[in-house]
Structure formats: C-alpha cells, structure tokens
Amino acid sequence: MKRVLALLVLLVFLFPCVVFAGGGQEKKVEEQKLEIFSWWTAGGEADGLEQMFKIYKQKYPEIEIVNATVAGGAGSNAKAVLATRMQGGNPPDSFQVHAGHELIDTWVVAGKMEPITFIFKENDYIKAYPEGVIDIISYKGEIYSVPVNIHRSNVLWYNKKVFSDNGLKAPATFAEFFEVAEALAAKGITPLALGDNGIWAATHMLESVLCGVLGPDKYKGLWDGSTAWDSSEAKKALATYVEMLQYVNTDHAALGWDGAAQYVADGTCAMTIMGDWAQGYYTSKGLKADVDYGWIPAPGTGGVFIMLSDSFGLPKGAPHRDAAVKWLTVCASKEGQDAFNPLKGSIPSRIDGNRNLYDVYLKSAMDDFGANSIVPSVAHGAAASEGWVTEINDVMTFFVSDQNVDKAGADFQKAAAKYAK
Numbered sequence: 001m002k003r004v005l006a007l008l009v010l011l012v013f014l015f016p017c018v019v020f021a022g023g024g025q026e027k028k029v030e031e032q033k034l035e036i037f038s039w040w041t042a043g044g045e046a047d048g049l050e051q052m053f054k055i056y057k058q059k060y061p062e063i064e065i066v067n068a069t070v071a072g073g074a075g076s077n078a079k080a081v082l083a084t085r086m087q088g089g090n091p092p093d094s095f096q097v098h099a100g101h102e103l104i105d106t107w108v109v110a111g112k113m114e115p116i117t118f119i120f121k122e123n124d125y126i127k128a129y130p131e132g133v134i135d136i137i138s139y140k141g142e143i144y145s146v147p148v149n150i151h152r153s154n155v156l157w158y159n160k161k162v163f164s165d166n167g168l169k170a171p172a173t174f175a176e177f178f179e180v181a182e183a184l185a186a187k188g189i190t191p192l193a194l195g196d197n198g199i200w201a202a203t204h205m206l207e208s209v210l211c212g213v214l215g216p217d218k219y220k221g222l223w224d225g226s227t228a229w230d231s232s233e234a235k236k237a238l239a240t241y242v243e244m245l246q247y248v249n250t251d252h253a254a255l256g257w258d259g260a261a262q263y264v265a266d267g268t269c270a271m272t273i274m275g276d277w278a279q280g281y282y283t284s285k286g287l288k289a290d291v292d293y294g295w296i297p298a299p300g301t302g303g304v305f306i307m308l309s310d311s312f313g314l315p316k317g318a319p320h321r322d323a324a325v326k327w328l329t330v331c332a333s334k335e336g337q338d339a340f341n342p343l344k345g346s347i348p349s350r351i352d353g354n355r356n357l358y359d360v361y362l363k364s365a366m367d368d369f370g371a372n373s374i375v376p377s378v379a380h381g382a383a384a385s386e387g388w389v390t391e392i393n394d395v396m397t398f399f400v401s402d403q404n405v406d407k408a409g410a411d412f413q414k415a416a417a418k419y420a421k
C-alpha cells in the first residue's frame with residue numbers, strides 16, 4: 001500500500017512535465033518559456049518589441065518571455081554572441097536577423113534553420129506579403145524567416161528649428177548639402193551628426209553617399225560586380241564622403257547612432273543620416289515628425305529607397321519550439337506588425353497594414369516604398385553576406401580616419417573581387 005501511495009505521489013509530481021504518448025512512449029512537455037534574442041535596446045526599437053510581447057502575453061499568458069538583448073546598434077555585438085551560441089548548440093528560441101544575405105548566407109545555407117513555410121501556409125499569409133519580400137527570405141522554395149518590417153536606410157533627419165532660424169532648406173542634392181553645411185558651420189553649428197562607435201554607422205552613411213552619387217543601378221552593380229569600387233565614379237562617391245566628414249561632430253567615434261540622433265534633437269548638430277529607426281527613437285522621446293524634426297531622402301537619393309528588413313527565424317533545436325512557432329505567428333500577423341511598427345519607426349512588411357496607425361513620416365515611407373526604386377542596404381545585411389560586410393566595415397575603420405580615397409577604393413575592390421556575384 002505504501003509503495004502504491006509513493007508511486008502515486010511521484011506521478012502527481014511528474015505529471016506536469018511528462019505526458020504519455022501513444023505506444024507507451026513518453027514525451028517531455030516543453031517548459032513554458034520563450035527566449036527572443038535581439039539587439040533592440042534603444043528608444044523606439046525596445047518599445048516596438050515590447051508591443052509584440054504584449055500581444056503574445058495576452059494570447060499565451062502561461063508562457064514566460066525571456067527578452068535576451070545584447071546592446072549595440074545594427075547587431076554589432078549581438079551577432080557575435082549569437083554565433084557563439086549557435087556554434088555551441090545553444091540557440092535561442094528565435095532571433096532577430098536581417099532578411100536577405102545575412103539570413104540566407106549565414107544561417108540557412110549552413111543548415112542551421114528550420115523552414116517555416118508552413119506558418120505562412122497555415123495562416124494563408126503568403127499573399128499578404130509582396131513577392132519581393134518573400135523572395136529575400138526564401139531559399140530553394142522554402143521560407144526561412146518572418147519579416148516584421150521594412151526600414152529605410154537613406155534618410156537625412158534635420159532639426160526644423162535650426163533650419164528655419166537660419167533660413168535654410170533641407171538639402172536634396174550634394175551641392176545643396178554642402179551649401180547648407182557651410183552656412184551652419186559659419187554660425188558655429190555642427191552640420192552633421194555621426195555616431196560611429198559601432199563602425200556600421202559610418203558604413204550606413206557610406207551606402208547613402210554611394211547610392212546618391214552612383215544612382216540606383218550602378219549602386220546595385222557594386223554587389224554583383226558590374227560596378228568597380230575603384231572606378232572613377234565610385235571614387236567620386238568616396239571623395240564626396242570625405243568632404244562630408246569635414247562637417248561632422250568631433251566626438252563621433254565615441255557616440256552611438258542614438259546619441260547622434262539626440263544631437264540633432266537638441267540642436268547641437270543640424271542633420272544626421274540614419275535609418276528610420278531614428279523616427280522610432282524620436283517618437284520614444286515625445287518628438288513629432290514634421291514639427292520637431294524633418295526628413296528628406298539623403299542627398300542625391302530622391303526616388304530611391306534603400307531597404308532592409310528585420311526578421312525572426314526558427315533555429316534548429318530551438319529549446320521551446322512550439323512557443324517559438326507561436327511567436328513567429330504573432331510576428332507574421334497584421335495585429336503584431338501594426339502594434340510593432342508605429343513605435344519601431346518602420347512600415348509593415350505586409351501589404352495590409354492599417355495606414356491610420358502610422359505618423360506622417362511613416363505614411364511617406366509607405367508611399368515611397370510603393371513608388372521608388374528599391375535597392376538593398378549593405379550595412380544591414382540585405383545586399384551582401386556577413387563576411388563581405390565585415391570586410392567593408394574593416395576598410396571603413398581606416399577610411400574614416402585616414403580619409404585616403406585611393407586606398408579605400410582599392411581595398412573595397414579587393415573585398416568585392418572575393419564576394420561579388
């Protein structure tokens with residue numbers, strides 16, 4: 001009798017973690033947890049993520065969310081931590097990854113991800129996404145991540161009061177940019193804010209300048225090898241970049257992208273070139289688009305939309321796979337995207353977002369995404385594989401300080417010869 005009782009007590013304790021499957025086999029029930037890995041810690045990006053967590057918690061209150069973040073814009077620190085975890089067989093349940101080469105070349109081709117086409121099929125979501133977006137998250141006919149947004153990289157943000165007080169107009173061309181910069185410098189205002197304590201921010205500004213000088217077709221040619229980085233046109237872009245550097249804040253190497261955006265908000269600097277997560281940052285500070293700050297496509301890039309997309313995928317061996325599939329389903333839903341994006345400073349990657357929820361800047365981004373030429377961002381994983389991006393960032397580290405156009409052109413071309421296809 002005692003033995004039977006002891007057995008019963010044991011079973012009661014074991015019951016929450018063991019279910020009996022058919023054929024007498026035991027299957028472990030997953031712990032009710034979900035670990036989401038990202039680098040979203042700054043104002044705007046962290047708020048957007050929290051909105052998606054809120055929806056998830058409403059739907060699945062029994063699942064505990066572990067918000068695993070590693071600070072550092074553009075994943076400058078997070079990506080290394082993720083690589084170590086993945087190599088060590090310790091993946092998070094789902095992680096942030098840029099759609100395009102970063103997702104496919106780094107993780108999918110290496111066999112580290114599960115296809116998630118079934119999530120799109122079961123929810124009838126394939127037609128809710130533009131074909132071009134489905135393309136960049138697919139490999140050999142399977143979809144490998146859920147794109148939660150579309151970001152624009154080539155935006156120049158400016159302080160409206162500083163501009164109006166000085167009778168200035170937002171610069172659409174490089175000639176206008178240098179005119180405005182001169183006028184501001186003459187008044188003792190630092191024209192351009194840069195926060196490249198993560199070198200990616202310098203690369204980020206470079207992609208806008210390359211695109212502005214070369215135009216969208218030749219810019220695309222940089223990634224397939226048809227535009228040489230040491231050609232006279234590309235070098236003209238590099239020389240333009242050096243000229244722009246003459247107008248940036250002296251403490252740029254000690255500052256992050258959000259610090260640079262804040263300089264513009266404070267009027268310490270007048271302009272910054274940053275992706276539209278800057279809009280998310282300003283929103284988190286209570287600043288309003290077109291009132292406190294203005295925007296215009298980076299010089300020379302009117303009519304072009306340098307795009308990138310944040311996505312989440314399902315690593316093989318995710319410890320809480322069911323919880324991760326539920327997460328990805330929230331990320332892919334209209335509800336999830338319309339909660340996330342207005343705070344993140346991005347537009348939904350779905351075609352059916354509710355426009356009314358988006359501010360005047362984001363509405364303009366929606367319009368431009370529909371009408372502009374779309375080209376991929378290199379600083380954010382869309383245009384090139386991570387190996388190539390790392391080499392580009394390494395060249396940038398030297399270029400920003402030695403400002404040697406010929407050397408940078410030759411070094412960029414050396415990297416391109418290895419990777420372009």
Ligand code: GAL
Pocket residue numbers: 039040045072073074075151257277308309310380
């Ligand atoms: C980008 C990312 C954005 C934003 C930004 C700054 O790479 O796509 O969502 O987080 O970095 O951290």
